[in-house]
Amino acid sequence: MNPREVAFTGLFTALTAVGAQISIPLGPVPVTLQVLMVLLSGLVLGPRVGFLSQIIYVLAGAVGLPVFAGFSGGFSYLYGPTGGYLLAFPLAAFFAGYLAENFEGRKGMVIGSFLGVSVIYLLGWLRLAFFLGGDFHRAFLLGVLPFVPIDVAKAVLAVLIAARVKKAIDWR
Template sequence: MTLISLFAALTAVGAFISIPLYPVPLTLQTLFTLLAAMTLGSVMGASSQIIYVLLGVIGLPVFAGFKAGIGILFGPTGGFLLGFIVCAFIVGKIMELKNEKNIFYYLGAGLIGTIILYIIGITQLSLVTGIGIKKAIAVGMLPFLPGDILKIIAVSFIASKLKPIIELK
């Protein structure tokens, strides 16, 4: 339970480290979502993201731009927030499939999780704003790809070193 809470808090901190782009801000939330999934597994990783989202829904300003409330989930960025939960669960499941993992396994899991996150986030961005899928990709994905690739690389190395330590506890 402590690790779940820790990763929920880290995801909130990741939201505060933000470059305000419109309509989707650049944050470190994806890094902590992937790190939770890779180190805690599917259920605990997804649980950390559920707690993070619930904290924002009940009014704590833990979303990017110090925003809060259930309305955020129905706005342009709500798909990304809900996508954190799905991403964490699926990446965690991928990590549970194999005992011996090399860095490429972590990189692949991170890439799959990020693609899933984009599918959910871009879909809602397009539907809520009415801008169409191509425009949603142009404003909600393309500007973030270089940073997300760097985050996947960083989190893969961090998780590959951190996971054995967490498993010892």
């Protein structure tokens, strides 16, 4: 990795941590700006560096740094009701970045953002369902459905921001 990639990895790790603190409680899964930052990391940095920034974020929280929502951290959060969402962040950044790089224009960014959100929903929903004793329907109602309009807006916002950032700087 070159020094710019290291710096941007750290920046997006920190932005995800800050996004986690902007939180509105909504049942067992809060509304935060983490998803926006995860998508931006992939769209702006590309699949490899975006993935790495989110791996570092998840590992930082797992070892106890207070980077998760509510200034929390610890390995137990990966086993809690929101653990699947957290574990999906690196994959979401990777897919968003991969599709953004491999499709022309904003089309790849849009598809990548929605695939990234879908990956977060899938892993988050599955973990939440197991946490709720296998109640997949209740997990969907609590951990996916209320967030769809919010995360659609975050995905669109991520595309708009990433397009402007990429136009303004050539970070590589």
